[in-house]
Amino acid sequence: xxxxxxxxxxxxxxxxxxxxxxxxxxxxxxxxxxxxxxxxxxxxxxxxxxxxxxxxxxxxxxxxxxxxxxxxxxxxxxxxxxxxxxxxxxxxxxxxxxxxxxxxxxxxxxxxxxxxxxxxxxxxxxxxxxxxxxxxx
Numbered sequence: 001x002x003x004x005x006x007x008x009x010x011x012x013x014x015x016x017x018x019x020x021x022x023x024x025x026x027x028x029x030x031x032x033x034x035x036x037x038x039x040x041x042x043x044x045x046x047x048x049x050x051x052x053x054x055x056x057x058x059x060x061x062x063x064x065x066x067x068x069x070x071x072x073x074x075x076x077x078x079x080x081x082x083x084x085x086x087x088x089x090x091x092x093x094x095x096x097x098x099x100x101x102x103x104x105x106x107x108x109x110x111x112x113x114x115x116x117x118x119x120x121x122x123x124x125x126x127x128x129x130x131x132x133x134x135x136x137x
Contacts, residue, residue, distance in 0.1 A: 092104055
């Protein structure tokens with residue numbers, strides 16, 4: 001009974017708090033980008049890139065997105081069906097690049113950067129990737 005009372009009170013407080021914020025003008029609607037056709041976005045999380053210092057120790061390279069991509073997700077935003085779909089690409093997926101030996105897809109970013117990863121995924125999945133986002137994991 002006490003739990004039910006606490007939950008009810010919390011919900012009322014949260015509702016009135018949110019309403020007060022809206023009335024004060026502190027919270028307002030944000031204009032969002034509107035889509036007229038589906039959009040596909042590549043989201044990739046990269047490892048840290050390391051180099052060696054003058055003593056031979058491994059040190060992280062700050063603000064570098066040249067590491068392996070252990071997270072590769074294609075997100076499709078479809079305004080017609082009003083759905084968002086996500087496809088995870090396993091990092092151990094083997095692919096061939098320019099007739100070379102098979103490479104794990106997570107090493108493509110190290111070899112040729114985000115544009116090569118984008119092209120490889122477009123060729124592999126026969127889709128057009130509109131944008132890409134890289135995140136330092």
